[in-house]
Amino acid sequence: MITKYNPHIIVVGAGIAGASLAYHLTMQKAHVTLIDRANQPAQEVTEKSFAWITAGHDTSEINFNFKQQAIADWRRLEDELRGALKINWSGALSWYSDMTEADQIANKLNSLDYKVRLIDSQQIKRLEPNLKIVPDQAFFAENEGAIDPALTTQLLIKAACEAGAILKLNTEVLFLMTSSSRVTGVVTIKGNLNADMVVLTAGTDTAVLCKPLGLNLPVKVSPAILMKFYTQQQFVNRIVSNPFMEIRAASDHLMLAAEDYIDESADNNPQAIAGRTLEAIKKHWRGATQVKLIDVVVGKRPVPQDGQLIIGQAPDIKGLYLTVVHPGITFAALAGKLAADEIITGQNNILQSTYRPDRFN
Template structure:
């Protein structure tokens, strides 16, 4: 590893912030460039669930489980990092599929506990609607996304990183190698460039002739005004996913990615908030404060794109929908690969080369 390696990270969301922080910790000279400021575009609108839950094959479960462990490492290194290991109560699947999920993930080492109606009431006593059968994972948690991103960037800055607010015009190439970033405020030269710009990544990559097959589905999330404590952890119900923030806001979407905003996002938000109120004892005292519509950078096969761009030296790409869960592992693994050339085996399935360019 060269401790003098110059790296430009494009993007100041949770993924870019983690990569920048891990690179500076390893001794690189890092510049983070972003037009949108700390948090980027997708991160502030995230449900921010940290998990290795249902719906994924074992190889992806292993990456997510490792990322959960890396969050705990980061919390030890950065006291005050806004995390809460509050646990998740889930019944967002038909009973047979929920049982299959519980059996499968238990065999993989995930800490799933089956609960009945009384058990669910003991975990979340303020639920007005209770399932006959649910599962609870005590090790799941949440991050306060913007505050966590700012904490990572602040630590990177303290270690010498520069944060530049500017529009990225494109990548600079010399002799088949990426050698810098052209910004509205001038050229940033680099030994290596990292594209971690979320929904903006495809446009930036295209300036080097690289196609990133990414979709950007919208997700609407509603936010209550701060309120007394009604929820102990994450609730992943059939029609609604919700949690309560450290500030007392209850946030919810039709699932963790948010709701389809439809033709009238404000009307959708009001309907969603009414469903939230109906699900909680004492929910009639909640007031809708605002809603957000976030756009999720989602590779078309649903899995991350993490690694070097084949045929283009000096360029690394890190784009994924599960940014909150994966951020600390992506940051650690990307820094090692960029500086030492060591690719972690957990990243093996997630190179850009799996897509035909």
């Protein structure tokens, strides 16, 4: 908690997480400087995201309920910005190779008040009439959606700047300034900046900046592939995830697909995976004969070693707050709000010890 009125807070990293935090801090009257080394916001992991707002189906995850709240918080943020975010709440259709436990999974999700229905092939056809190979069953999560990650980041930063935040691009942070056991600002390639609090939302670079302070954050890179396809017309209505593909229409003429990164071998490099994905799309969908690959990129997602979020004050170091959130799109709205609340007011009614950075000590 910062007791000073209108404190100066530096947020390092202008991806979706940093943009959300900057927005929520300015809404609480903080003076915010948002810094990024790139020449535009969202240039690192964010723009390479499939951008699916989802809780998934693994109810054993400790943060499943947290994910549900995260989805609800996107609707809260959408209302605050009066619909400017243009979130596509079309829902998500998912199925697996083995659906023998589908009823059990659906019942468990419903018991947790998560809106997921197990639907049959006829219902699937109504939702996705262009699907040629229709499964017997699928999960339909009606409250899930997707965003344009770069546009959403820009809109949040625009709202923050209109409320007084300052955006500094092309400004790489070299290391953190300290005095005794307190972080007092940042040293950048353009000079020093002082602050009452520094918040790191810099993905895997968060761990890099913490290391000289003796703080070792076990954050690893989890690469993922994003593919962009040109389509003559939209033929997919919703987010569709199955053993063959994970796709969604971003516009009438742009379709996105996501896959796990494997390696750089001839059979499994990103271009090879994109080729197989294109073949699967043409095989499974009507209207897909003219689909063409536009681009394929690899996003380096920051994932803490234990798979949980990192949100909180750095242990034994005053003036430093840390956020490493994965999946970043799903959690961005909620994590930004909770972190801002805690930084400004000291309130923490939700964040569990599971997410705190001192768990690694």
